[in-house]
Amino acid sequence: METQASKLTDECAWELYDRGFTVIPLGSPFETPPPYFVNKRFDGNKEKAQQEWPKQARVPWAKFQKVTPSLEDMDYWTASYPRANWAIVTGTRVIVVDADSEEAVQFMESGTIGRTPWKVKTGKGKHFYYAVNPNVEIRNSVNAHSKIDIRGLGGYVVAPGSTHANGNRYEWEYDASWVIDSIDDLPCLSEEDLQAIQQFNGRNVLNKSSQVKTNSPKPNPEVTGNLGFNTADYQPKASGEAVSEGSRNQSAVSLTGQYIASGTDLRTIKQMLDTWNTGNSPPLDPSELNTCIASTILTHLRKHPHDVIPVQPAPPEPAKASNLSLPDSGGMPGHLYDIPGVLGEVVQFANQTARRKQPALAVQSALALGSVVCGRYYKTDKGNFSSLYFLNIAKSASGKEHCKDVVEQILEASGYGRLISGSGYTSSGALFSELLHEPNHISIIDEFGKYLEGSQHKMNPHKAEAITRLVEAWSKCGSSLYPPVYSTMGMSKQAAEEMRKRCIKHPALTLLALTTPGTFYGALSPELVKDGFLGRFIVMESQLKRQVSSDPGLIEVPENITKWVATIRENLAGNLTSHMPPENKPAQNILVFEEAALQRLKALDQEIIQKMDELEQYGIEVLLGRTREKAMRIALILALSVDPFAETITRQVTGWAIDYVRYHDYYMVDTVVNRVGGSSFETQLKECVHEIEKAKERGLTLYEIGRNPSFSKMRGKERKEILDDICSRGHARLIQVAKPTGGRPRMAYVHANFC
Incomplete structure (x- = not known):
């Protein structure tokens, strides 16, 4: 335990130092306090000294309130005190609010005090980190009777990575919805915040010991060229508001700060805040919302005088030189967010019910729903079925999981929850067993990158076999899938005969896989590219940054969607039931491609052949080998989305399907060229x-x-x-x-x- 703690605290000290914190060494809970500390400070009470030693500065540190320790200081300290706790000196770059009880933490997180994305879990409560407010001087305020202490000028706090005397670790707790690059990007404590803390403490602690010094407020300058509107027209309010209303202002300021930090232009910020505000109950007055935006921008420009906030979006950067002449992959074309027919309503439902909206992933959800609903009972006159594999790539905590909820919620509400299978297949036998149980189903695989990673491990050949069988199942929609041959020795004649007869006619498997960029690209190997597995997926990588979650409330599945699902399933050829035994070949409704649609597909075929020739030098031409087939499968789904009784597939829906698949396949080709090698x-x-x-x-x-x-x-x-x-x-x-x-x-x- 001591060795591990020693190593971790040394590393944490250097990391904090590199991030701009002023750090000093403290005592350690893993060592006995020195005699001078026990005798002079605690009259020989070793137990009490042991409790306080992990918080005691073990070097003279007054000068480090004004200067940063040198590299030589850090080298000497880490070598001399290998098991030390560490402290962060406060007041010059950072202010820390020390909430040392559950009650105090609840107060800090109730919304009464401005939120901060950087917190540290301590032995008894939490530390809340803020940037120094240039208009308010805050000195150290520590009092035995205070419920909350302020660590400002002349103080320090135990740093994350250290260990409390009770054995608890001080650990960072980040809010991933904020974009914070440095200490200076943290929010500041306002005078209202300090007064609220005083009231919570039940005494005028700050006036006695904090010596709050407020600079006289300066009128807002008239800033127009960099902002898009005149900030002088929107003066910040002087008085505070009730928590229920104040939370709206606070959220508006928080969102604006995040968008500024991420490089978003002012016009987009204004549009996004206006859209967000319409969901508030009641919405902020437009003038008040502009006040929040303007004051946040002015604060940012005051802290970062060399920054420029663009008024409009910057033009796209020129594409890098490439032998492939691939289209720009910076964002999905606008018309691809609008699916024809009822599946377009599924996209709307997905966006309405999402806590973190991911419009592009909502489109994938709708198509996956259409894929499994149309199942094994509809096909084109060219032999195409609706079964497809989808892969959604997005950052963690960015809303990608919602697509799973949407598909499951709609199938359950429509009475077809049995079409939902488990999350992935542990072996080829597991896949075959599931198809025997339900030849037409959808498997939603979370953490797909880890699933792929496991399939490539030498100690897990079963998952590798499952991948091989998934490749096979994709191509067997129009024929039969047979299990591996096992020995029938020891079986009865009847059991052996039943085993030989097992097969699945027209397996209809839909995959909806979810993963993060890091795990997916970390697991993506040349083998998965070359064996055609990746080429069978429609891959969507979300370009959206993490967002603050909203609460859409409880929204029922629209009746129009559940009626469409029921109609598709009940309108099966020959009045069949919606569940057919796997060994029986089902009758199917056949939809015919219009001649104009076939011409579009022929043009796509010629284009793909040319692209595959260009990709041959990279050995990844197989990635486009299924592009035409995927487009035809989506066209079948869309024709039924527009009209569940359709008999033809039009040029319009075929054109949309071609545009959708071509965009995503070309994007994946571009990504593989840049990120996957031949070994x-x-x-x-x-x-x-x-x-x-x-x-x-x-x-x-x-x-x-x-x-x-x-x-x-x-x-x-x-x-x-x-x-x-x-x-x-x-x-x-x-x-x-x-x-x-x-x-x-x-x-x-x-x-x-x-x-």
């Missing part, structure tokens, strides 16, 4: 180059590389080989990078585009 080493190398490029001019230090998922799965020797190869090929360089906030420079690997 496992090349794939790893490309993924690591991508991670370094994402860090832009800031680069990645060795410390950060060791914690990056793309690098951390390697051993130290492998990581060094990858980094050496990246540098030798000219993809990146190890250089000294100056910190934008000052302090010692960092040695970091920086991509060649930013050197």
Whole structure:
């Protein structure tokens, strides 16, 4: 325990130092306090001294209230005190509110005090981190009778990574919905916040010991060219509001700050805040909303005088040179968000019920629903069925899981919950057994990247077999799927004969897989590309950043959608029931492609052949081998979406299907070219180059590389080989990078585009 704690606290100290915090060493709960501390401070009471020693500064630290410790200081401290706790000095760059009880934490998180995305779980409560307010000087306020202490000028707090005397660790607790790059981007405590804390403490603690100093407010300057409207017209209100209403203002400020930090232009910010405000009950007055936006922008520009907030979206960056002449993959074309027919209503329902909206993933949800509902009982005159595999890639906590809820909710509400299968298949036998039970079903696989990763592990050949059988099942919609041959020795003649007869006529399997970019691209291997598995998926990678969640309330599935599901299932050829035994070939409704639709498909075929020829040099032409087939399957679904009694597939729905599949397949080709090599080493190398490029001019230090998922799965020797190869090929360089906030420079690997 001591060795682990020692290692972790040293690493945390350097990490905090690199992030701009002023840190000093404290005592340690893993050692006995020195005699001077026990005798002079606690009159020989060893038990009490042991409780306080982990919070005691073990170096003179007054000067570090004004200056940052040097590298030599840090080297000496980490070497001299290997098991130390660490503290963050407050007042110059950061203010910390210390809520030391459950009641105090509840108050801080109730909305009365401005929210902050950086918190630390302590031994008894939480620390809440804020940036220093240039208009309010806050000194250290610690009082035995206070429920909440303020750590400002002249104070420090125990840093995350340290260990409390009771054995609890101090741990970061981040709010992922905020985009925070540095300490300076944290929100500030206002005078109203300080007064509210005083009232909670039940005494005028701050006036006695904090010595709050407020600069006289300056009128807002008239700023127009950089903002798009005159901020002088929207003066911030001087008085506070009730919590129920104040939370709206606070949320508006929070959202504006996040969008500014992410580089969003003002016009888009205004549109997004207006849309958000319509869902409030009641909405903020437009003038009041503009006040929140204007004051947030002015605060940001005051703190970051060199920043420029664009009024309109920046034009797209020119595409990188490529031999493939692939279309821009920066965002899905607008018309692809509008699915023809009832499935368009499914998209609307998905967006209305989402806590974090993902419109592109909602389209995938609707198509997956159509795929499983149409099942094995509808086909085109060219032999195409509706079964499809979908893959949704989005960041964690960004709303990708909602597509699963939408499909399940609609099937359950329509009375077809039995079409929902489990989350993935542990072996080829499991897949076959599930198809025997229900030849037409949907499997929704969460954490699909980890599923792929498991399938490539040498100790788990069963998942690899399941992948092979999934590839086969995709192509068997129009024929039969047979199980592996097993020995019938020891079986009765009747049992052996039944086993030989087992087969699945027209298996109709729909997959809806969910994953994060990191786990998916980390598991994506050349083998999965070349064996055609990836090419059978329609892959959608969301480009949206994480969003603050909303509460849409309880919304029932629209009756029009459930009626459509029932009509499709009950209108089966020959008045069949909706469940057919797997060994029986079902009769099917056949829809005929119009001649104009076939001409569109022929043009697509010619285009795809040309693209495949270009991709042959990369060995990934197989990625486009199923593009035409996928478009024809979607066209079948869309024709039934427009008219459940349709007999033809029109040029219009075929054109939409072609545009949709072509966009996503080309995007995936572009991604694979940039991120997957011809071998496992090349794939790893490309993924690591991508991670370094994402860090832009800031680069990645060795410390950060060791914690990056793309690098951390390697051993130290492998990581060094990858980094050496990246540098030798000219993809990146190890250089000294100056910190934008000052302090010692960092040695970091920086991509060649930013050197």
